[in-house]
């Protein structure tokens with residue numbers, strides 16, 4: 001499909017989606033979020049794709065939701081359309097692993113979009129923030145929830161209430177990002193991680209992703225039960241037989257997603 005706000009490339013098992021609104025620092029508007037939800041749905045349906053890298057430009061992953069698009073809207077407008085909500089849910093419903101490769105600004109909705117991904121690899125130039133408070137509003141695409149779960153109340157409140165940015169080093173220390181790499185290595189590192197993920201069985205990848213995400217939704221006892229059942233369920237797969245046999249035979253597994 002042709003997109004106007006995304007550049008989508010597939011190389012081997014990895015789909016790279018680049019946000020592409022350079023004149024607006026990749027600000028998220030309705031078109032972009034709808035196209036992104038479509039691209040991710042297509043990736044989920046394409047059996048050749050096993051992992052996704054979502055990135056922006058060197059200067060900005062995304063500098064937030066599009067303030068120009070939002071500036072004229074009333075409560076009735078955003079409430080009745082439930083602005084961005086359906087596409088955000090679509091993005092989060094992606095079953096294949098998504099890595100956010102963040103360089104430069106990831107602000108407001110941009111930070112929230114990065115947090116919708118499964119993990120974030122940050123360039124040493126990355127800056128994360130929830131500056132909506134400066135606009136007389138507040139986070140609206142998960143920032144008050146996912147940021148708090150990722151970095152804890154103290155830092156989340158600090159960022160959400162003051163609007164200050166967190167650099168890559170602080171973001172790694174706080175647990176918001178999984179790795180920080182030199183900016184010039186960002187795509188290489190993120191793609192290598194995606195390729196490595198792509199070597200696993202898609203069945204176990206999707207089950208593992210569901211189980212980790214369940215940790216944010218439920219109690220420890222329920223989460224442990226969910227994990228155990230998912231683990232046990234994977235014993236019904238050919239890939240489990242292959243994976244364990246390959247280990248014992250000291251060879252690489254050939255997973256077939258069955």
Ligand code: CO8
Pocket residue numbers: 023024025027028063064065066067068082083084085105107108109110131132135138139140141
């Ligand atoms: N929306 C629209 N346009 C933007 C945005 C944005 N969020 N960010 C930058 N731009 C545009 C600028 O207007 C400018 O365009 P133009 O050249 O036409 O004037 C262009 O991008 C370049 O930006 P700057 O000239 O400002 O670049 P600087 O390097 O000077 O500054 C900053 C970079 C610091 C990133 C600055 O652009 C900035 O502060 N941007 C806004 C950051 C922000 O406030 N983000 C939060 C937005 S609100 C939000 O995300 C809400 C999410 C929840 C929505 C939920 C709906 C239910």
